[in-house]
Amino acid sequence: MQSIEFCAGAGGQALGLERAGFEHTALVEIESDFCKTLRLNRPQWDVRCEDMNHFDGRPFQGADLFAGGLPCPPFSVAGKQLGDLDERNLFPAAIRLIDEIKPRAVMIENVRGFLSPVFEDYRLHLKSEFKKLGYTVDWRLLNASDFGVPQLRPRVVIVALQNGFADGFDWPEVHAHNPPSVGQVLKDMMAANGWLGAERWAEQANDIAPTIVGGSKKHGGPDLGPTRARKAWAAMGVEGRTIAEEAPGPDFCGMPRLTVNMVARLQGFPGDWQFHGRKTTAYRQVGNAFPPPVAGAVAENLKAALAARKVFPVKAVA
Numbered sequence: 001m002q003s004i005e006f007c008a009g010a011g012g013q014a015l016g017l018e019r020a021g022f023e024h025t026a027l028v029e030i031e032s033d034f035c036k037t038l039r040l041n042r043p044q045w046d047v048r049c050e051d052m053n054h055f056d057g058r059p060f061q062g063a064d065l066f067a068g069g070l071p072c073p074p075f076s077v078a079g080k081q082l083g084d085l086d087e088r089n090l091f092p093a094a095i096r097l098i099d100e101i102k103p104r105a106v107m108i109e110n111v112r113g114f115l116s117p118v119f120e121d122y123r124l125h126l127k128s129e130f131k132k133l134g135y136t137v138d139w140r141l142l143n144a145s146d147f148g149v150p151q152l153r154p155r156v157v158i159v160a161l162q163n164g165f166a167d168g169f170d171w172p173e174v175h176a177h178n179p180p181s182v183g184q185v186l187k188d189m190m191a192a193n194g195w196l197g198a199e200r201w202a203e204q205a206n207d208i209a210p211t212i213v214g215g216s217k218k219h220g221g222p223d224l225g226p227t228r229a230r231k232a233w234a235a236m237g238v239e240g241r242t243i244a245e246e247a248p249g250p251d252f253c254g255m256p257r258l259t260v261n262m263v264a265r266l267q268g269f270p271g272d273w274q275f276h277g278r279k280t281t282a283y284r285q286v287g288n289a290f291p292p293p294v295a296g297a298v299a300e301n302l303k304a305a306l307a308a309r310k311v312f313p314v315k316a317v318a
């Protein structure tokens with residue numbers, strides 16, 4: 001089955017779709033460093049470094065899945081929550097492109113603030129727009145930790161299916177067991193340069209990570225979030241004010257910092273996934289990503305729903 005993805009970022013959602021068996025016809029992303037990351041890891045992918053607002057979806061009509069991680073600031077509680085009044089709101093562009101592409105299914109990721117009571121009218125508006133296009137839409141708040149990711153990370157996933165496929169979709173079941181702790185996941189990376197305190201640190205870091213914050217393009221450098229998040233990291237023996245270039249050395253004393261690759265592992269990226277650019281740019285790509293295991297779990301159920309009603313062309317009988 002084929003997918004087209006918008007606001008593809010560093011590839012978190014794209015990896016999840018790939019694992020679920022979708023083939024990408026195109027990935028659209030406006031930021032050049034993010035596009036370079038996608039091309040660096042998957043040279044065969046058709047990466048379009050373009051503005052979604054001006055993208056013509058008609059050549060991709062008939063793709064099975066429209067996917068996207070639309071910008072979060074319009075709905076984030078950390079911002080002004082302007083919603084549809086925010087110039088960064090790309091839901092209107094998404095509705096236009098869905099009308100042009102006419103995919104059988106849609107999957108859009110956003111922040112939990114999308115479910116805020118202040119946006120109830122806007123959610124009803126979106127439901128109405130999807131209904132006009134022939135889709136049944138639903139959304140759910142999913143925690144990454146329920147799908148094996150060692151991080152809480154609540155995210156809203158919006159799913160819409162053409163009316164003929166909607167009854168075949170079920171939300172994925174959560175894992176029966178909690179994910180491993182930060183210490184369990186990162187102990188080998190912390191010990192990579194011979195740090196003698198890695199074992200003791202791992203025992204202290206015995207909880208999952210708070211939500212990793214990627215930061216905005218305009219404000220701040222690479223850090224692990226606001227004061228409350230940094231306190232949670234400190235309780236696990238992690239210095240959250242900055243990101244390290246490499247793991248601590250043999251004689252390191254104090255609280256270690258995480259590297260970009262450590263944070264990427266906490267997000268569910270595979271170990272061989274590379275991020276283009278310097279530390280700040282690379283960390284922003286990681287921190288804003290949709291964890292691949294969560295994207296893959298939803299995509300697998302979408303694929304099953306589509307496969308159950310897949311329409312194949314009728315061959316002429318000689």
